[in-house]
Amino acid sequence: MSLGEILNSALSGLGAAQASMRTVSNNIANVNTPGYAREKTNLSTDTAAGRVSGVTVGEPSRVADQFLEATVFTRAGAAGAAETESVYLDRLQSFLGTTGAEAGLPSRLDAVAASATTMTGAAGGTQTNAAFIGDVGDAIRSVQQLANDVSGLRSDVEGEVGDTVTRINSLLRQVHELNETVSRSEGLGRSSAGAADQRNAAVEELGGLIGIVSRQQPDGRLTIDTTAGVQLVDRRLRQLSYPSNGAGSSQTLYPPVELRFADSDGTVGAATGERIDAAAGGKLGGLISLRDAELPAFSEKLNTLYDGLARSLNAASNAGTTSPAPAILEGTRTPLLETDRLGFSGAATFAVTARDGTVVKSVAIDFDALGSGATIATALGAINAGLGAAATASFADGKLTIAAASSGDGVVVAQDAGAPSNRAGAGFSQFFGLNDLVRSDGAMLTPAGLKGTDPHGFTAGQGTEFALRDTSGRMVATYSLKITASTGSGFDALVADLNTSPMAAYGSFALDDMGRIGFSAKPSAAGSTLSVLSDTTDRGGTGIGLATITGLSGGNALATGEVRRDIASNPDGLPLARLQTATIGQKGLGSGDRRGAAAFADALGAKVDLASGVTSISRFANALLGDTGTAAARAQDRTIEATARRDDAIARRDNYSGVSIDEELSQMVVLQNSYAASARVMSAATAMYDTLLQLGR
Numbered sequence: 257m258s259l260g261e262i263l264n265s266a267l268s269g270l271g272a273a274q275a276s277m278r279t280v281s282n283n284i285a286n287v288n289t290p291g292y293a294r295e296k297t298n299l300s301t302d303t304a305a306g307r308v309s310g311v312t313v314g315e316p317s318r319v320a321d322q323f324l325e326a327t328v329f330t331r332a333g334a335a336g337a338a339e340t341e342s343v344y345l346d347r348l349q350s351f352l353g354t355t356g357a358e359a360g361l362p363s364r365l366d367a368v369a370a371s372a373t374t375m376t377g378a379a380g381g382t383q384t385n386a387a388f389i390g391d392v393g394d395a396i397r398s399v400q401q402l403a404n405d406v407s408g409l410r411s412d413v414e415g416e417v418g419d420t421v422t423r424i425n426s427l428l429r430q431v432h433e434l435n436e437t438v439s440r441s442e443g444l445g446r447s448s449a450g451a452a453d454q455r456n457a458a459v460e461e462l463g464g465l466i467g468i469v470s471r472q473q474p475d476g477r478l479t480i481d482t483t484a485g486v487q488l489v490d491r492r493l494r495q496l497s498y499p500s501n502g503a504g505s506s507q508t509l510y511p512p513v514e515l516r517f518a519d520s521d522g523t524v525g526a527a528t529g530e531r532i533d534a535a536a537g538g539k540l541g542g543l544i545s546l547r548d549a550e551l552p553a554f555s556e557k558l559n560t561l562y563d564g565l566a567r568s569l570n571a572a573s574n575a576g577t578t579s580p581a582p583a584i585l586e587g588t589r590t591p592l593l594e595t596d597r598l599g600f601s602g603a604a605t606f607a608v609t610a611r612d613g614t615v616v617k618s619v620a621i622d623f624d625a626l627g628s629g630a631t632i633a634t635a636l637g638a639i640n641a642g643l644g645a646a647a648t649a650s651f652a653d654g655k656l657t658i659a660a661a662s663s664g665d666g667v668v669v670a671q672d673a674g675a676p677s678n679r680a681g682a683g684f685s686q687f688f689g690l691n692d693l694v695r696s697d698g699a700m701l702t703p704a705g706l707k708g709t710d711p712h713g714f715t716a717g718q719g720t721e722f723a724l725r726d727t728s729g730r731m732v733a734t735y736s737l738k739i740t741a742s743t744g745s746g747f748d749a750l751v752a753d754l755n756t757s758p759m760a761a762y763g764s765f766a767l768d769d770m771g772r773i774g775f776s777a778k779p780s781a782a783g784s785t786l787s788v789l790s791d792t793t794d795r796g797g798t799g800i801g802l803a804t805i806t807g808l809s810g811g812n813a814l815a816t817g818e819v820r821r822d823i824a825s826n827p828d829g830l831p832l833a834r835l836q837t838a839t840i841g842q843k844g845l846g847s848g849d850r851r852g853a854a855a856f857a858d859a860l861g862a863k864v865d866l867a868s869g870v871t872s873i874s875r876f877a878n879a880l881l882g883d884t885g886t887a888a889a890r891a892q893d894r895t896i897e898a899t900a901r902r903d904d905a906i907a908r909r910d911n912y913s914g915v916s917i918d919e920e921l922s923q924m925v926v927l928q929n930s931y932a933a934s935a936r937v938m939s940a941a942t943a944m945y946d947t948l949l950q951l952g953r
Contacts, residue, residue, distance in 0.1 A: 467537020548729025581666025
């Protein structure tokens with residue numbers, strides 16, 4: 257080897273040591289920078305004419321494991337979804353109140369039962385009536401407030417959906433730009449470490465907002481898909497499109513989060529044909545699941561709770577009367593017409609009593625004896641014939657009214673002791689709401705009890721739009737049932753229409769004995785829920801549509817629920833008396849009769865047929881509150897587990913690619929020795945040059 261080659265080798269060694277020391281210094285300077293991957297200087301042997309001639313110094317490169325980094329991105333999505341669910345379910349649980357809290361729903365229901373029991377005591381009177389009525393009103397308002405709180409919570413979720421979409425779009429643009437920078441740098445043989453670190457930080461944040469799967473490409477780019485397989489990042493920029501004002505609102509149907517192509521400046525273009533839903537995972541997936549599945553399911557249970565509470569209390573209320581009896585019994589709106597099938601079994605007594613409780617006129621009507629062809633009009637005729645001129649029963653716009661003819665007289669409807677009247681689980685008075693304690697303006701509080709052969713009563717052009725969602729809230733099928741000239745006349749025809757709709761791929765529809773349409777999901781679609789997006793049907797001008805009639809939608813029952821106003825203003829109007837005898841001329845009502853108080857005391861513990869099964873209101877309420885608490889606890893456990901898994905992945909990544917001060921300092925010592933060795937070689941080569949020059953003189 258010539259002296260020139262020796263000098264060149266030593267000089268390149270000095271340069272290699274200097275470059276490596278700069279890299280080590282940079283690593284030490286960034287020891288506390290989050291997401292920074294340490295760098296190393298790439299060195300290679302330089303050769304000339306087949307002989308070693310020194311060291312070639314390349315660009316610094318990141319020390320990173322793409323599989324460890326991809327694991328961090330994936331686990332960030334699981335942690336983001338779990339944390340989001342835990343935060344909102346914890347807020348939901350706080351709305352229910354702590355055990356024993358006076359303002360909590362459990363305490364409100366307990367107070368109703370306690371005050372009803374107090375009414376049964378010997379000291380019962382106006383004051384105890386007022387306490388019971390007040391507690392019932394408080395319980396209803398508590399359920400309504402809870403429903404409003406859930407609606408507000410859903411609005412908060414919706415607002416956060418819009419904010420999350422905005423942040424995801426910003427990160428997608430950032431990753432797209434950094435992909436270009438990394439690819440261009442690597443193509444030119446330059447270091448892309450800085451841009452790659454920035455890109456990884458952006459992708460890690462993106463992974464927490466939406467579940468992702470990343471893949472490293474040969475040109476240095478990262479391609480990113482959602483966990484559901486939707487392409488987010490490749491060579492072309494994509495953006496999420498979601499019409500949100502950022503404030504959030506609670507509504508029946510929310511617009512989908514669509515994916516669109518975009519220019520490099522972020523200008524949104526054509527749709528890709530793909531959508532983001534709860535299956536996407538991450539924070540966004542968790543928010544969509546809460547908004548479209550978990551919170552609506554809780555709201556539906558609140559509606560069921562209110563319906564059951566109202567039906568239980570109204571069953572007790574309609575079994576009694578006041579003393580003296582009211583001059584007029586005005587029912588609530590039903591979807592029935594005078595020409596409809598009567599549908600009642602058993603018997604009921606209709607009586608007119610004087611102010612002192614003496615029976616003026618009465619008639620016991622056996623509905624079974626009216627015949628299978630009996631209609632609502634048939635029952636009206638029997639009532640009017642039996643009461644004669646003492647009272648008149650009329651039916652208009654789905655409402656039944658029975659009014660006494662003489663001033664001072666009152667009207668009483670009592671169940672037969674041996675064979676009480678019944679239609680869809682309600683007695684005659686309760687079905688028509690003649691003496692309700694709880695009312696909801698414009699809504700039904702008892703099932704309609706319509707059969708498949710009953711005419712549906714809707715006109716052409718009316719319709720109902722349905723949506724079917726899976727357990728995550730993702731809409732899997734929609735269908736708009738339209739009434740046309742070819743649509744059959746009965747409810748069976750409507751059920752058959754639903755069973756041939758796209759929703760039939762996920763389950764089947766059937767009409768039960770209560771007149772409710774139920775959806776039974778297939779095993780492959782277990783947990784799917786049916787909801788009504790809109791309903792323009794109106795049965796015979798009653799103002800009640802298909803969704804309300806068949807129990808598919810609770811309508812506005814909870815929103816408008818209240819204690820009947822005349823009872824709320826006059827506690828003595830609470831129907832606690834019972835008809836003692838229907839014999840004309842005898843005392844049918846006693847002035848101090850409070851036998852009906854026991855029925856109110858038993859109301860919350862009595863079983864009632866709810867859409868979800870037969871149970872008592874107290875048990876249903878306890879199950880609702882218990883399930884919510886359990887769900888919140890499980891969500892917290894999932895958050896702890898997912899966070900630990902994410903942190904473990906971060907620790908493994910950082911252990912591999914992070915900066916260790918000890919290692920870098922030891923490397924610096926090695927490089928200093930290497931620099932010194934190269935310097936000594938140069939000194940020796942210089943001395944040899946000097947010796948040769950002296951010999952040549």
